[in-house]
Amino acid sequence: MNVFLLKTNDSGQQDRYVEYILDRKTHEHKAITHVEQINLLKFNFKNLDLIKSKLFMFFVEKNYEHYLNDYSKCLILTSRQTIESIQEALSEVFINLEKDDSDSEQSTLYLETSLENHQNKLIVYCVGESTASRFKLFIKNLKQINPDLDRHLIIRLVSEPKKSEYKQNACELSKLIAQDYESIKSSLSFTDSFKYALYPCSSIRRDDLSKNLTQSGISYDEINTYDTGPCQKGLDKLFKTISLCQNEASFLVFFSPSGCDAVFLDPKMKTLIQNEPLKFKFVSIGPSTSSKLKCYVDNSLIYELKEPSPQALWDKLKSILNES
Template structure:
């Protein structure tokens, strides 16, 4: 099967509240750098514990909110919409001046757009490990007080323990709540077959370990491993990079930040050094 040179397939999910510009930002930046770009919707999400989340959100019990993905912000929005009238107003009054710690620009954008939260910070850190360090630094003075309220951390059912263990080691209290689980798109196999049926992309970019798992499962099920030898695998962040390694795939490049410019730079640096 032929390989379409400079073609990039983005394996990412669209987030509620993501602007049209945000959705197209990767394609816009990559195409300006000489790549062609296609997006594959790999994932779907099921939300849970939304009533419990809403109860926590409308009580003044926490010192900040941790959002490690756009889905976490979506869960907050859904929980408020499903609650009693006035829940969103109460939420806004409580959280408008509290820090909202976000992993990546996409998460911050969704938090601002669908939740109206303007006190977002930490998005430049790019991954959970660096965000945890950022939070510790930001809360240094608060930790010296006699009483520190916990941070609220709504997250995925498969969230790694990075945030939890790092903050607990620093004696920063945290309340963690699972609010969604990640599943493969119902049309993933068909969509992937359609894309590969025309020509293989030169670059396959993964945004999460879940995307790696579901796409590689389809590839193995359809016995397309031989074709995959022609593709360059690219990861967004170190956790996704490790997922590719664990799947037995060679990582050609890793974008250390989850944003279009960082990905474009990673691809161009790979071309320079190859």
């Protein structure tokens, strides 16, 4: 049985899902013979001058009070690519920094999670732990030129790290934002130029978060900072690898709705799956991805994780294999 993780990953680094499965398959389930992460998407940044004009004042010029009073009180981050687009927008700053891609010193960051002392601080909402970790890395690098930056930030997450139920999605995030907004709005000054939230996102983002913000009476400035499209090189690699596996069955693990589109709108992959449907098991990282998968395969063939984590994926793979 092969496991293909259809997701992006930082180049040169072992994917944490791959690492977790490889560590356990030898001892717990030898039926899994091949594990590979394949990137099926490419991202093209855009509107970088616009996002720079919004955030340079806060992150680089250290003009915190002016930014928070006249521009935005919070920043909404729903993907790693959003953070990378911000970093690209501030590239003139990063080009002279000593880049650190490790997680080892993230504990040195002073980042509050409570709204108790929110004055003069930007509230940063992250859709999940992975996005939050990427943002912390971004801040750690920026601290080389702005040592006190982290003391002007509050990180808010949908759920605590040890919470078991799956809640890390944009819909739940919007509920948290609305809840926080109600608790602090009386202390805010609303100028003509002020928008409560800055929301950089993909040009194909789902409507859930934006719709819920509007319904909650929250003003926001939405900027499309990147386009998402299929990566033909990755699709060709997936097709070739599966074809070489001959009669072996494969798990296709999808991490985003865009990944589903990339596979099923590719003529070669679509034909391959349609010709031998019993060779494939379709695993989804969460509700949004499952909804997209249902457009292409029967619901009975989709296995959804209880939460987006390597442990949850491993548990699901074992469960499916034990049923076979």
